[in-house]
Every structure is written in structure tokens, then in C-alpha cells.
Amino acid sequence: MSIPTLTLNNGVTMPALGFGVFQTPPDETTVAVEGALRVGYRHIDTAAGYANERGVGEALRRSGISRDQLFIETKIWINDYGYDETLHGFGKSAAKLGLDTIDLLLLHQPLSSAFERTLGAYRALEKLLGDGKVRAIGVSNFMPHHLEKLLPEVDVVPAVNQIEVHPYFQQRELQALHRQHGIRTQAWAPIGGITFYRPGFSKSTLEDPTILEIAKVHGKSAAQVMLRWGVQQGRSVIPKSVKPARIAENFNVFDFELSADQMAEIDALDSAERGGPDPDKITLENFSRDIPEA
Numbered sequence: 693m694s695i696p697t698l699t700l701n702n703g704v705t706m707p708a709l710g711f712g713v714f715q716t717p718p719d720e721t722t723v724a725v726e727g728a729l730r731v732g733y734r735h736i737d738t739a740a741g742y743a744n745e746r747g748v749g750e751a752l753r754r755s756g757i758s759r760d761q762l763f764i765e766t767k768i769w770i771n772d773y774g775y776d777e778t779l780h781g782f783g784k785s786a787a788k789l790g791l792d793t794i795d796l797l798l799l800h801q802p803l804s805s806a807f808e809r810t811l812g813a814y815r816a817l818e819k820l821l822g823d824g825k826v827r828a829i830g831v832s833n834f835m836p837h838h839l840e841k842l843l844p845e846v847d848v849v850p851a852v853n854q855i856e857v858h859p860y861f862q863q864r865e866l867q868a869l870h871r872q873h874g875i876r877t878q879a880w881a882p883i884g885g886i887t888f889y890r891p892g893f894s895k896s897t898l899e900d901p902t903i904l905e906i907a908k909v910h911g912k913s914a915a916q917v918m919l920r921w922g923v924q925q926g927r928s929v930i931p932k933s934v935k936p937a938r939i940a941e942n943f944n945v946f947d948f949e950l951s952a953d954q955m956a957e958i959d960a961l962d963s964a965e966r967g968g969p970d971p972d973k974i975t976l977e978n979f980s981r982d983i984p985e986a
């Protein structure tokens with residue numbers, strides 16, 4: 693099945709649904725991505741910081757799918773921020789992925805404690821874009837105050853901001869700001885995966901009674917309903933799984949439609965409570981991670 697695409701602010705198109713590999717162990721990544729490609733996913737979201745770009749690259753090679761049919765996204769980790777460091781970071785990621793060009797390259801975090809380095813890193817993304825090494829550039833985990841600092845300083849408006857969005861944490865104000873600037877919202881933890889992080893935390897979007905009720909009406913799962921909700925709101929969604937049945941299930945969201953009432957019921961579940969870390973607390977002191985050479 694081919695899936696709908698989203699057009700980014702520079703005209704590049706991206707599949708509306710992609711495949712995430714955060715926390716996919718390096719030795720399981722190739723098999724998981726091969727499985728996703730077999731099901732029909734063509735967009736893979738990885739990151740230098742996930743330590744599994746090599747496994748993604750191996751799956752791409754083994755698949756035999758032509759390069760122009762694939763949309764590959766990765767992210768520069770904060771240790772590689774700064775102009776020269778980020779240019780080098782691109783080289784490391786491209787080599788591990790076995791690619792000459794990357795479709796979408798993001799800055800993984802705002803690094804507000806050293807924002808000058810973030811600006812240098814973003815200018816390197818602009819250079820890579822100008823040189824045709826990447827087809828689109830963007831950011832991740834930027835909050836409104838980070839975008840407001842970035843935008844006046846740069847030439848290219850980010851094509852994407854990849855942020856936590858699921859029914860329990862919707863960031864509607866930030867999404868409105870994205871619309872105002874032509875930035876596409878890409879939802880990480882689109883089925884609320886992040887809610888599994890907290891020991892003893894019972895609140896899971898996958899067990900939410902409202903979502904389960906809507907799922908029943910459509911003969912779908914809670915995960916499929918959440919992905920459909922994201923796609924219908926124009927977001928890019930990038931669910932992760934290492935389980936073949938779930939990989940297939942998460943892809944199968946284009947044969948049903950949620951009604952306006954059902955969309956509103958899911959909108960009403962927002963708890964405004966972040967599942968992931970506060971982006972302002974991600975510093976070089978507490979989240980340092982050296983990204984090895986290719």
C-alpha cells in the first residue's frame with residue numbers, strides 16, 4: 693500500500709507515516725527496519741544518539757529499494773553542535789547510514805544552556821542544504837521560546853520540529869506557532885510510548901477508555917486510532933516497534949476515518965503533562981554522549 697505524503701515548506705515531500713527506532717537495540721535494528729520496509733514504510737527516523745544508524749543503513753541496502761523511494765531522517769546530537777562539529781556530524785551519520793544525502797536532518801535538542809552552539813549547528817545545516825547534502829533541515833524538542841530565538845537568526849525556516857505529541861500531551865500552542873511559520877509538526881511517541889518510561893506509572897494512552905471505545909467502533913486498535921488522529925491533524929507520525937505484528941498494525945491506518953466528534957474526544961484528553969524530559973534540562977553536563985566516528 694502506498695501512503696499519503698506531506699509537503700514540507702521547501703516543496704520536498706515526506707510520507708505521512710514513518711518508522712521510529714529510538715531504543716531499538718543496535719543488534720535488532722536491521723531486522724526491525726527490514727520488516728518495516730517489507731510492510732511498506734519508506735520513511736525511517738533515526739538519530740546519531742540512538743547508536744543504530746549502521747543497522748538502519750544495512751536494512752536499506754538489503755531491501756534493494758531504490759534510494760528515491762526512501763525518506764531517511766536522522767539527528768545531530770548535542771556533543772556535535774557548533775558549525776564545524778555539525779558538518780562533521782553529518783559526515784559520520786551519512787557514512788554509518790551508507791548514504792550520500794540525507795532527506796531530513798534535525799538538531800536533536802535546543803541545548804538552551806549553550807544556544808550559540810545550537811545556532812552554529814543550525815548554520816551548518818543550512819550549509820548542507822545549500823550544498824545539496826540534505827534535502828530538508830529542521831529541529832527537535834524546540835519549545836516556543838527556542839523557535840523565537842532561532843528564527844530571527846537564520847535564513848532557512850526549519851521544515852520540521854519533531855516534538856512529543858500524543859493524546860495526553862498535545863502542545864497545541866506550539867503546533868499553532870508551527871503553522872504560523874510553515875513548520876511541519878512531527879510527533880514523537882505518537883502512541884504515547886513515552887508514558888511507559890515511568891516506573892509505576894499506570895496511565896497509558898493504549899489503555900485509555902475513550903480511545904479504546906473509539907477503536908472498538910472502527911474495529912481498530914488504540915494505537916491505530918492515535919496514529920489516525922495524528923495523520924488527520926496533518927502531523928507526521930513515526931511510531932516505533934520491534935514486533936512484526938505491531939509494525940504492520942501501526943502502518944494500517946489509511947482505511948478508516950475518525951469523525952469530527954471522535955477527533956474532539958481525543959483532543960479533550962490532553963493532560964498538558966510531558967512524558968519526556970523538559971528540553972531545557974538537556975545539557976552537555978547531564979546528557980553528554982560522544983558520537984563515534986563512522
Ligand code: NDP
Pocket residue numbers: 711712713714715737738800832833854855879880881882883884885886888898913915916930931932933934935938939941942968
Ligand atoms: P511510540 O509512541 O512510538 O511507542 C513505542 C512503544 O510502544 C514501544 O514500547 C513499543 O514496544 C510499543 N508499541 C508499538 N506499537 C504498539 C502497538 N501497536 N500496540 C502496543 N504497543 C505498541 O514511542 P517512541 O518513544 O518510540 O517514539 C516514536 C519515535 O519517535 C522513536 O522511535 C524515535 O524515532 C522518535 N523519538 C524522538 C525523540 C526526540 O527526542 N526527538 C524522543 C522519543 C522518540 P515494542 O517495540 O515492544 O512493540
